Amino acid sequence: MMANIVLEGVTKVFGNRPQQALQLLSEGLGKDEILERCRCVVGVADLSLHIAAGESFVIMGLSGSGKSTLVRHLNRLIDPTCGRILVDGQDVLQLAPKALREYRRHTVSMVFQSFALLPHKTVLANVGYGLHLRGDSPARCTEQAMAWVDTVGLKGFEQAYPEQLSGGMRQRVGLARALAVDTDILLLDEAFSALDPLTRADMQDQLRALQQRLHKTIVFITHDLDEALRLGDRIAILRDGRLIQVGTPQDILTRPADGYVERFVQRRSAPVF
Template structure:
């Protein structure tokens, strides 16, 4: 089980990050910082705690900073300022060797674009993390087959990605993350490219897995219906700022501002049906 603590994280993209950071700390808005420095503020003083063994959803519209934020957890993106702690350990202090070990054993990721290796079979993709750790084929393959069966792909283990539908590819990505047996799974818009029925099925499967596994799952989406359906807690970002964190009931009944309230009005029927 792993708790994630994100503290005062800023991310500035551009050639004058220190100047832009100082402006952001002074409360100058994103548009003015861009006009005066040419820098884009990806994250602006974001702090939140993600509890262990639950599905925590980070949502917002395109450009809100949600994908930027999740990539700080496994340090695919370096912050301009702030810290990220997983189980009390500051990820930003890890030396290159320790960071590789952290990514191999502590955090796995499921991408929107599937991220499968086309020259490897389903089984070879699923066990990749275990093989990188040095586990032999005889030991790794049964682990892979267990998760292939769990996500409903038994019989497809020797197929290649080009022989699979989009939904099947997404299941392979999920099975690979589960086979890696990390405490944290990051899912960046993992279901957004899927057809509605397949997407609903994958949501059901994720909820079922969450009941059976002690994993901390950070799920990124721009869809409030999806966030409310699967999330124990939801964080909403706008223009790189954290607008609100709360349960689905909090978001529905106590929106923090007009931005959140507009989301709620658009989706009120679905929210009430699932969490009324």
């Protein structure tokens, strides 16, 4: 199972005067000017894009570019001020509370930068937690959790607790938990950025290998161009909430849209091809 994602004119304004901020945006004012005039922060500005089913799509930018705000729209942890978000043609912003819960349980899962593991539960219980919330039987929860613990290389650590694991192992638990529920869409918000370089490279390799087998629709958030080039079929680059460029890794490297993207390319640390 895979899912198409379409965003149409998505804008998110934080503050008490969003309509004034929207008007200023329509007049062409930038993020800093809008903050000065109406004390509103523009998280995402009139952003439209299409993420194809089964695609590994990377969204990148510097801190404050809007990338984490944007990805949280896809599972409705954040709702936009205006715009539409379609998943396989369905506007997820129109989902009633019960339908939204089902959407989060069956269609989209997320891996966070901070691991977000339950410290009082074992590795096995953490991996099976989403299945438990969904109402799967205890036997199925255990079976699926064991399978994914093995898949991410943590066999033998099923009864360990998060505090007994390294950072890389904890991130593997987070990845296994997201994969165990077998959703069509997998969101990863700077999921590997807290790891040391060698562990980070290992996790990137594991994600690539899993994707070759699973063909999920993956949306991966990062501020690191090397990581984006390794993982993305296509890459979107944001600046101040606006979409600057979308393209394949080769497009980004050889045809940067402007000086901002070009500076990213010039600061790459290593070749990836």
